[in-house]
Amino acid sequence: MTRAGVLHLSICPLFLMSRYQKLVNLRMSMARVLVTGFEPFGSHERNISQDVVESLPKQLECIDPWQDLRQHSEVPINIQIETKVLSVDATGSVEIAHRLLNGEHWDAILHIGQCDSCSIPRFETRAQDRLAMRIPDNDGRRIVDSPLTGNGDVWSSAPLKAWQNIDWKAEWELSEDAGTFLCNETMYRTLSTLQSPDSQSGSSIPCFFLHLPGPDQYSVEDGTALVEDILERMMYRPVLNVVCALITNEDSYLVAQRIPDAVHGAKWEFPGGKVEPGESKQTAIVREIGEEFGWIVEAHQSIGTFFHSLSHTDIALHAIPCTRVDTSPVFEDSQHWTSHQSIQWRNILDDSPLDWLGNDEAIVAWMRKTGYLVKST
Known part of the structure; x- marks a missing residue:
């Protein structure tokens, strides 16, 4: 895994942070979130999503899950949890969309449903523009195969991929297939409304669909604990834990230029990537350099962490001095x-323009300020 898609800007314009700034303003009061489940359907006597929704507390104090990585500490956020069990029919699928259109507002929306074929929870990233019902809904409606709107699929507004780079108590997986029944239909209706130009809430409100295995495979207690962890993450900007290799040669440092057709093509960077859960910074950079170049390197202690922000994510970039072991x-x-x-060696005094990726140039400024290359030779 490379750093593609991770680093865009050294400074995040305030307008890009509007959704999260609203949450910052709510930190000492109450944020309002909506969590929905479904009633039983088909031959089921229970629906774990209903059981979980009905077991949630009315209020929850959230602590920043990324507090050890973030540049500035965030205070706890107290959230008020509103719950709703939706009917498994056309009315239930559009209920939240209609409430949004009527002016209701939440700081986050989480839909939950039951997935009989799932062995672990699935975080759904996409709602298909398709309704294909294997069985009738609870109102007797059965649409064999039809588009929902004809406008195409819609995607979750929650930064789900960024959540993968932090430890969780429970196992889960990302999915792009929420099915073609009421779960998908409900997710589609809500996201389409949020992302509509006429939306009063805005497309930046985090919203996605959580599929839980059935109650014979997954406990209500585990589902409730997972939902509480999810809500905590929905309240804070994710922080990506990223490492880069600082390889030096006397008064020069090594930089690499990305391939043209990649994300951030032709940008120059200190090569590296994201730290996976369970990895140390040193293990991560050794793996990344091996994956990106086929080199074997020895990693040393980080010389520092360089912070910057994207529209929905903060970056903690750790510069790791590395020496090549093989040649x-x-x-x-x-x-x-x-x-x-x-790749090239670039002299520390070279001020010629370079199209840098992200905040990497700040590492060069730090080396010049501290005389790092002189000290390390």
Whole structure:
């Protein structure tokens, strides 16, 4: 895994942070979230989503899950949890969308449903523009195969992929297939309304669908604990834990240029990537450099952490001094490179323009200010 799709800007404009700034303003009061489940359907006597929704507390104090990574500490957020058990029919699928259109507002929306084929919880990232009902809904409606609107699929507004880079108490997986029954229909109606130009709430409100395994495979207690963890993460901007390799040679440092057709193509960077759950920074950079170049490196202690923000994510970039164990970098030997088209040694005094990725140039400024290359030679 590379840093593609991770680092865009060294400074985040305030207008890009509007949704999260609203939450900051609510920190000492109450944020309002909506959690929905469904009644039993088909041959089921129970629906775990209803059981979980009915077991949730009315209020929850949330602590920043990324507090150890964030540059500035965030105070706890007290949230008021509103719950609703939806009917398994056309009326239930549009109920929240209609309430949004009528002016109701929440700071986050979580839909929950039951998935009999799931072995672990699934965080649904996409709602299909399709209704294909294997069985009738509770109102007797059965649509064999039809588009919901004809406008195409819609995607979750919650930063679900960023949530993968933090430890969780429970196992879960991302999914792009919420099915074609009422779960998908409800997710589609709500997201379409939030993302509509006429929306009073705005598309930046985090909303997604959680599929839980049936009650014979998953307990209500585990489901409730997972939902509380999810709500906590919905209240805070995620922080991506990222490492980059600081490889030096006397008064020069190594930089790499991304391949043209990649995300952030042709940008220059200190190569690296995201720290996976359970990895140390050193283990992560050794793995990343091996994946990106086929090099074997030895990683040392971080020289510092450099922070910046994207529209929905904060970045904690750790610069890790590395020495190549096998041989010195051969710039022309690119057969094992997976993400870059060029590398070069760049003198610390070189001020010529370079199209940097993210906040990497701040590392160069730090080296100049501290005389790091002089000290390390």
